[in-house]
Amino acid sequence: MSSVTKSNPLTQQSPRVGETIIFWLLRAAGYLSILTTVGIVFILFEEAFFFFTEVSFVSFLTDTAWRPFSSPESDAFQIGIFPLIHGTLIVTLVAMVVAIPLGLASAVYLADYAAPRVRKILKPTLEVLAGVPTVVLGYFALTAMTPLLRSILGEGTVDFFNPMSAGIVMGIMIVPTIASLSEDAMSAVPDSLRMGAYGLGATKRQVVTQVIFPAALSGIVAAIILAMGRAVGETMIVALAAGNLPRDLSDGALGLLNPFEQVQTMTSYIVQAVQGEAPRGSVTYESIFAVGATLFLMTLGLNIAAQRFVRRFREAY
């Protein structure tokens, strides 16, 4: 190195051996997160690779049922991922139907309407909701929400395990995520836009719904996509309340939309199968990771989409 670059004593690298070691330890810690990701990708796709050497990738995508526990040679064996994706999507759909209106309304109310005192109480209360362990929410879905649904709609219509009650509770869980992220997006809209609208004689409701909301839209969409990612990956609520029986997709399309009949999600399959002590190398063991890899790819796709939207929203101003 030339003496010129070393002339500034403030940035000079210390020659002490101990400090060099400390520096490299810090650097290693900084890069550990990359190693974590590498580990996740490696373990998921390595086991999934072995899985696809034993079952065909085509039947993984085309089989209409998910019955992985019998041996691959038997007639009952079916390995279609879409019954699990169907379960995941139906819970996610219910959750989003609950969470989007409540979350957006909460965001608008907290950002533009609430008096400071009300806001000071409501906001942390919502945050408490985000901190409730999901196993507790699962308990609540199974022992409080399901009985309520069954008493309203009748025990014949509503299964003991059903994606509806899991989805409603999950939706409530997601409200704080949507609310706080879209509130951030809305308060990032420059005041000049608000003042312009008020200057034209708009009412507060018009300003909120027709100026701020559209201006913050890509941030809001990002919040919704991130929340969807959480719903897709959520485990304990569905493992307790949504059931363990994947539907057969060859049933009629109308039946598939019924949110009161039990399903199995990707995450609840993982929890169910991993408790079965399947030995490493068995198809069941590998199927856990194949499902995990599918789940990982879906949430990764949602995260990337959300980041795209955030970036677009940042560039606007």
Added chain:
Amino acid sequence: MSSPASLLQRESDTSPDLQSSPKKRARARRFEVGLLIATIVSVIVLAWLLIDIVSDGAGRVNATLFTEYTSRFAEETGVRAGITGTLSLMVLVALMAFPIGVAAALYLEEFAEQNRWTRAAEANINNLAGVPSVVYGLLGFGIFVGILGFDRSLIVGAITLSLLILPVIIVAARESLRAVPQEMRNGGLALGATPIQVAFTITLPAAISGVFTGTILALSRAIGETAPILVAGAVFSRRADNVPWGVTDRYTALPIQVFDFVKRPQPEFQIEVSAAGIIVLMVLLLSMNSIAIYLRNRYTKEY
């Protein structure tokens, strides 16, 4: 919000010449009430959840609950193994995640050059936040139990949870490091300290209360997580505290026991014992959160 626009709006609420027609005002009022109701719905559900759990489980919170291991009989069962398991996990996770998280934050905030690796590490930390926690469980299960052949042990659960909360700790620690004014670092450098000395004797001590707060909040999240340790190999009824520090022993934890109780067919387990276990878990979490809030209020310094 104290933006000029909202001040102007507040003004118009009181001055009659700027008011709109009664019909418009009624509509605005309805809109606001609708927003308020939507906001309160979640709060009501939260209240319902807490009341439901306390009314189901309060009667079952007695000495047996704390002193006994899991039993087949609802009136004799307890969460002793869960409490010791959760506490052991907490200590192990703190011992692993805190130093690594702080080191990573120090590196990224104080030393890292802007190059491809640094950007990759930063992007990665953000992406890891979106990975479902059950996938971390698969990481622990696949690598430590499957490939390395560990038993489903305490240490595997602790590593899994540490990896899970590491990004949270790094982000929190970086934020508090960033809040330390540059003059303090320059002062240290001017006195002849090396950058590493400045980082450990000036910057880090100045930021430490924020770092602690972030770590405790992350830990309290880890303690409530069920899916990762369930997948990474926690078991239901092992008497985990026969050897409290047997890091290679099988273990259980409070949320795992709650899951087990809810899954049982008898209503005494499914409703009462589960709720009692949840009360213990929630009290633990809330006290950790209060410690974090206390630390934040007690040690927040203004520069």
